[in-house]
Amino acid sequence: MKIGVYFCNCASNISDKVDSQRVRAVVGSLEDVAYFKTNELMCSEDGKKFLHDDILEERPDRIVIAACSPRDHEKTFMRVLSGAEMNPYLMQMVNIREQVAWVTEGVGRASTKASSLIKGAVSRVRFHKPLHRKSIDMSPDVMVIGAGPAGLKAALTIAETGRKVTLVEKRPVIGGQPALYEEVFPNLECAPCMLEPILNDVLHGEYAGNIELLTLSEVVELNGFYGNFIAKIRKTPRYADLNQCIGCGDCIGVCPVDVKNEFNNGMDNRKAISLSFAGALPNVPFIDMKACLRAKGEDCRLCEQACPLGEGIIRYDDEETIVERHVGAVIVAVGASLFDAGLIPKLGAGTVADVYTSFEFERLLSSTGPTGGKLRTRSGRTPETIAIVHCVGSLDSNHNEHCSGICCLNAFKFNVMIEHRLPGIQIHHLYKELVYPGKEEYALYQRALSNPNAVFTRYSDIDTIEITSTGDCIGIKTGLPETGVIRADMVVLCPAVVPSKDIGELSRVLDITEDMYGFFEELHGRLDSVRTKVRGIYISGACQSPVNIAQAVNQGQAAAGYVLSGLIAGKQLEIEPLTASVDKDRCSGCRVCLFLCPYKAVFLDAETQRPSVNEVLCQGCGICVAACPSGAMSSNHFTNDAIFAEIEGVLK
Amino acid sequence: MNTKPKLGMYWAASCGGCEVALVNINEKILDVAANFDFCFCPCLLDTKKKDIEEFADGEIAVTFFNGAIRTEENEEMARLLRRKSQVLIAFGSCSYEGCIPGLSNMHTMAAHFKSIYIDNPTVDNPNGIVPKPQTQVPEGTLTIPAFYERVRTLSQVVEVDYSIPGCPPESGQVWHVIEELIKGAPLPPKGSILGAGSSTVCRECPRDKTHRKVSRFYRTYEIIPAPEPCLISQGVICMGIATADGCGALCPKVNMPCIGCYGPPEGVLDQGAKMIAVLGSMIDAGERKGLSEDEMARRVDLILDSIPDYSGTFYKFSLAGSILGGRRP
Numbered sequence: 001m002k003i004g005v006y007f008c009n010c011a012s013n014i015s016d017k018v019d020s021q022r023v024r025a026v027v028g029s030l031e032d033v034a035y036f037k038t039n040e041l042m043c044s045e046d047g048k049k050f051l052h053d054d055i056l057e058e059r060p061d062r063i064v065i066a067a068c069s070p071r072d073h074e075k076t077f078m079r080v081l082s083g084a085e086m087n088p089y090l091m092q093m094v095n096i097r098e099q100v101a102w103v104t105e106g107v108g109r110a111s112t113k114a115s116s117l118i119k120g121a122v123s124r125v126r127f128h129k130p131l132h133r134k135s136i137d138m139s140p141d142v143m144v145i146g147a148g149p150a151g152l153k154a155a156l157t158i159a160e161t162g163r164k165v166t167l168v169e170k171r172p173v174i175g176g177q178p179a180l181y182e183e184v185f186p187n188l189e190c191a192p193c194m195l196e197p198i199l200n201d202v203l204h205g206e207y208a209g210n211i212e213l214l215t216l217s218e219v220v221e222l223n224g225f226y227g228n229f230i231a232k233i234r235k236t237p238r239y240a241d242l243n244q245c246i247g248c249g250d251c252i253g254v255c256p257v258d259v260k261n262e263f264n265n266g267m268d269n270r271k272a273i274s275l276s277f278a279g280a281l282p283n284v285p286f287i288d289m290k291a292c293l294r295a296k297g298e299d300c301r302l303c304e305q306a307c308p309l310g311e312g313i314i315r316y317d318d319e320e321t322i323v324e325r326h327v328g329a330v331i332v333a334v335g336a337s338l339f340d341a342g343l344i345p346k347l348g349a350g351t352v353a354d355v356y357t358s359f360e361f362e363r364l365l366s367s368t369g370p371t372g373g374k375l376r377t378r379s380g381r382t383p384e385t386i387a388i389v390h391c392v393g394s395l396d397s398n399h400n401e402h403c404s405g406i407c408c409l410n411a412f413k414f415n416v417m418i419e420h421r422l423p424g425i426q427i428h429h430l431y432k433e434l435v436y437p438g439k440e441e442y443a444l445y446q447r448a449l450s451n452p453n454a455v456f457t458r459y460s461d462i463d464t465i466e467i468t469s470t471g472d473c474i475g476i477k478t479g480l481p482e483t484g485v486i487r488a489d490m491v492v493l494c495p496a497v498v499p500s501k502d503i504g505e506l507s508r509v510l511d512i513t514e515d516m517y518g519f520f521e522e523l524h525g526r527l528d529s530v531r532t533k534v535r536g537i538y539i540s541g542a543c544q545s546p547v548n549i550a551q552a553v554n555q556g557q558a559a560a561g562y563v564l565s566g567l568i569a570g571k572q573l574e575i576e577p578l579t580a581s582v583d584k585d586r587c588s589g590c591r592v593c594l595f596l597c598p599y600k601a602v603f604l605d606a607e608t609q610r611p612s613v614n615e616v617l618c619q620g621c622g623i624c625v626a627a628c629p630s631g632a633m634s635s636n637h638f639t640n641d642a643i644f645a646e647i648e649g650v651l652k
Numbered sequence: 653m654n655t656k657p658k659l660g661m662y663w664a665a666s667c668g669g670c671e672v673a674l675v676n677i678n679e680k681i682l683d684v685a686a687n688f689d690f691c692f693c694p695c696l697l698d699t700k701k702k703d704i705e706e707f708a709d710g711e712i713a714v715t716f717f718n719g720a721i722r723t724e725e726n727e728e729m730a731r732l733l734r735r736k737s738q739v740l741i742a743f744g745s746c747s748y749e750g751c752i753p754g755l756s757n758m759h760t761m762a763a764h765f766k767s768i769y770i771d772n773p774t775v776d777n778p779n780g781i782v783p784k785p786q787t788q789v790p791e792g793t794l795t796i797p798a799f800y801e802r803v804r805t806l807s808q809v810v811e812v813d814y815s816i817p818g819c820p821p822e823s824g825q826v827w828h829v830i831e832e833l834i835k836g837a838p839l840p841p842k843g844s845i846l847g848a849g850s851s852t853v854c855r856e857c858p859r860d861k862t863h864r865k866v867s868r869f870y871r872t873y874e875i876i877p878a879p880e881p882c883l884i885s886q887g888v889i890c891m892g893i894a895t896a897d898g899c900g901a902l903c904p905k906v907n908m909p910c911i912g913c914y915g916p917p918e919g920v921l922d923q924g925a926k927m928i929a930v931l932g933s934m935i936d937a938g939e940r941k942g943l944s945e946d947e948m949a950r951r952v953d954l955i956l957d958s959i960p961d962y963s964g965t966f967y968k969f970s971l972a973g974s975i976l977g978g979r980r981p
Binding site for chain 1: 850851852853854855861862864865893894897916917918919920921926927929930932933934940943
């Protein structure tokens with residue numbers, strides 16, 4: 001075997017510390033090392049040309065390049081090898097810059113250390129085998145789960161490139177949480193107006209034809225892998241024709257059944273056939289079949305009879321169906337929930353009338369809400385004092401340690417909106433910390449702070465706060481001697497943003513992981529917050545971490561970016577050959593590997609009852625190789641033989 | 653003169669179980685006698701060391717060497733038999749990987765002598781006499797083989813051609829090897845493991861391997877495992893998952909965990925380390941939501957506390973031949 005060693009001076013970065021002559025004296029005489037050459041700067045155009053021409057002239061079987069970190073230039077040199085008709089995996093890089101020249105004292109010691117590392121590489125590179133990238137067909141289409149701001153923007157961006165998007169939404173309506181708000185921070189923009197163009201684009205815009213919207217639907221199964229997922233989606237019937245219905249609402253008034261309206265958190269009732277809320281899109285009612293008289297065996301047809309378009313629009317015979325879609329990637333944007341303020345009983349949520357959560361208060365402020373936007377106590381009085389409690393269940397080791405980052409701004413928004421509606425009303429802010437990051441948010445804080453009728457009081461621990469009914473109003477004990485008992489007509493609790501209940505089930509279906517807080521776990525919190533460990537499944541918006549609308553939309557766009565750059569129509573998916581594989585002869589079928597793979601790349605072959613590695617999903621991390629108790633798993637390029645040879649080479 | 657090829661069997665630091673395993677091939681021992689000149693086996697035959705010394709080098713065709721190298725005498729016999737044998741086979745776990753004698757590598761020779769000859773409640777030794785290679789008595793000098801500081805495997809002392817694992821090797825497997833020799837089958841590559849499968853005990857074990865998460869471990873006296881599910885999934889440390897197959901999964905089939913006597917499967921360097929890696933993947937520390945790293949570590953420690961004896965559990969048979977080889981003084 002002919003092994004060539006190249007030593008890069010890296011201008012003087014390496015040669016100042018590592019003496020190539022001393023290294024040559026050690027390495028040049030090793031078995032099979034045919035030559036040892038130095039170069040001034042291998043990654044430069046001249047350097048690459050030197051390497052290219054030299055490989056063609058010397059025709060070595062293996063190459064060792066002692067230079068910088070492989071993170072810097074391994075790919076550069078691999079390309080040079082490919083260009084010089086040499087398999088790029090027959091090269092081993094040795095990092096003698098970051099790991100030697102920059103950190104080792106003294107030329108003598110640095111040269112000895114560099115020699116040892118190169119000896120290891122020479123021993124190891126013998127075991128390198130030529131590896132080849134493979135490629136497979138892939139679908140450029142995408143499934144987006146969740147039609148809130150993040151999911152909608154992701155779906156639109158992808159649809160605009162001509163790809164098909166299946167947009168799966170559990171609710172009968174799209175738009176997510178902001179669709180239920182009147183105004184949004186920091187500029188008190190009208191939320192429905194802000195969302196309208198996006199919702200419209202999704203429903204009727206130029207690229208709407210590329211978006212298949214499945215409302216009242218949930219993903220129940222996902223199989224396959226990046227480029228080739230098969231999703232099974234359960235569609236609960238709407239019992240109304242989404243295409244023909246004109247949304248006049250005539251069917252709703254005649255419905256004899258009242259049920260609690262979940263879109264207003266049960267603060268009022270809706271009919272069994274309902275439009276969710278005024279202005280909800282798609283503008284087509286749905287029948288809540290659990291509540292409908294027909295489910296109780298009665299042959300009520302009032303809604304059908306009320307329809308001005310006649311029969312066939314309301315369709316009682318619709319049934320639940322499971323549909324299958326073939327997609328290349330999945331974007332999960334299912335949002336989050338609010339912390340259950342009832343878990344801190346002294347705050348009176350659900351027990352003291354006129355104590356509301358921030359979501360309920362959003363609905364009270366909303367013109368489509370239970371009071372049409374009027375602020376009234378349950379007894380119908382106009383409130384004179386409203387207290388807003390920040391940090392409910394957040395910044396608290398008993399509940400959630402995280403700051404949700406949006407509740408303070410919501411509270412300031414409430415302050416301004418309350419003042420608009422009822423000028424001169426007293427507003428008490430009770431907070432643990434105040435948080436208002438961002439370029440526009442400070443102005444909103446100032447607006448709330450400059451309200452002459454607003455009082456800001458800092459409490460130390462939510463447990464010191466006790467909210468009770470005092471007959472005609474509410475008493476808030478703060479535990480602070482200087483504040484005493486605050487009297488208010490309404491109290492708004494701002495609970496932490498927490499993972500929604502459904503995340504556990506969805507993570508099981510999609511086989512993606514949850515983090516220690518219960519949000520979906522990202523690949524990297526700073527650099528890769530929309531990728532998961534499963535290639536081709538992306539997470540966006542509040543299901544990954546508490547976010548505001550802008551952040552959610554950005555994440556949706558980021559996920560769309562990954563899809564657009566990775567899944568390109570007509571292009572095949574290139575697969576890195578550094579993957580694991582199973583020797584079926586050695587495998588005992590113990591299944592340890594199946595539970596370990598963080599990329600879900602190992603699966604059980606139903607026929608042989610032995611695991612197989614999906615080369616598309618495998619990232620070559622080697623966890624299964626290390627754990628495989630029968631020595632049946634091996635990893636291309638990182639074989640036991642190569643690793644032990646490298647260790648021996650370094651130590652000998 | 654006997655022209656049949658010579659077959660030998662020797663015991664070094666061993667219990668005699670390997671010889672029992674050989675004769676457990678029952679009437680087939682007659683085939684052995686018909687095809688070989690069974691020339692040496694101190695447990696069964698009367699030939700002596702001097703008889704072997706008189707053989708020409710390489711005169712013995714095949715020697716089954718069982719037992720670990722504990723004493724000077726063990727080493728001397730190993731070297732002698734290596735010289736006299738064309739093929740030297742490490743027979744059984746002791747010579748292959750150290751086995752139970754190898755566990756003594758967790759302690760020093762001095763500590764062993766102290767507990768055996770001085771602290772032992774059934775020994776009366778007021779003068780604190782412990783074995784020494786040479787002892788002066790009025791009649792002269794008494795010499796016994798030196799006791800080594802550490803137990804070594806046969807291959808750590810002499811070149812070994814093949815190994816047959818097991819404590820003891822299963823008689824069926826022993827016969828299989830002998831049968832191949834009788835047939836004159838071509839020899840496998842030097843260093844091969846004979847009389848074992850290519851995988852692990854799990855392959856031969858009929859238990860259900862679907863569920864593989866463990867939240868605590870049980871010692872065998874603490875639990876009567878259910879007959880169907882995998883023993884590990886029931887919290888019993890069954891070494892079968894990291895042990896070469898070939899025994900027929902005898903222990904798990906009778907509701908006892910495999911203790912690892914067939915050693916590491918081919919391609920695995922260190923059976924105990926492998927087992928620890930595997931268990932690491934099976935430990936279920938419960939819901940991690942909201943737990944700090946310290947709490948997680950405490951939970952894992954709590955589970956690990958239910959494993960009483962790491963070396964005796966994971967390295968019962970393979971300690972002397974393992975990467976660490978025992979406790980370093």
